[in-house]
Amino acid sequence: DIQMTQSPSSLSASVGDRVTITCRASQSISSYLNWYQQKPGKAPKLLISAASSLQSGVPSRFSGSGSGTDFTLTISSLQPEDFATYYCQQSYSTPPTFGQGTRLEIK
């Protein structure tokens, strides 16, 4: 199985901050990397697919980049509704695997 490692595991930030979350794969996954946002008690929501393709309806302050083994999710200016847990997920090979999550908290 491909292991996905996110850093940091948790992060405190303020409204308006620029935030970057990193995801590293245990082997090359090309651009088969997705990002999800999960709020407490809710299902995950797809934000970005194929490393950098923003899903319809997702604010443009979210962006993704990377290929191979190293990927980033960037939120350019944090809004109150962005405080949540973020997961990366590889779809290069079966089984699809998720990172352990990054909890983004209000400072």
Next chain:
Amino acid sequence: QLQLQESGPGLVKPSETLSLTCTVSGGSISSNSYYWGWIRQPPGKGLEWIGNIYYSGSTYYNPSLKSRVTMSVDTSKIQFSLQLSSVTAADTAVYYCAAFFSNTWSSYFDSWGQGTLVTVSS
């Protein structure tokens, strides 16, 4: 926009079989672009893929659970189902059904059910 809804018992006894059903609306379960999947999340922990099924009945299971998992699809009822046998407390989790879009360039879970908590306890 696809909508998915899980249903099934919220409490299962140890050693018994967990059974859940997901009902799909807003799209065709026979779409050739989608697989239908189950993902679980133990309380306070991360996400674990259980398996996917195609409308034809082809299945893909997580090797870590393969010996205990059975998935099926009923296109006439627009439903797909999960059975997990010989459950233990470690199987206590929120279980999500999800639509897994797949093409040559990308694949991802783009629609999710709300999730259902299944507790394994006597």
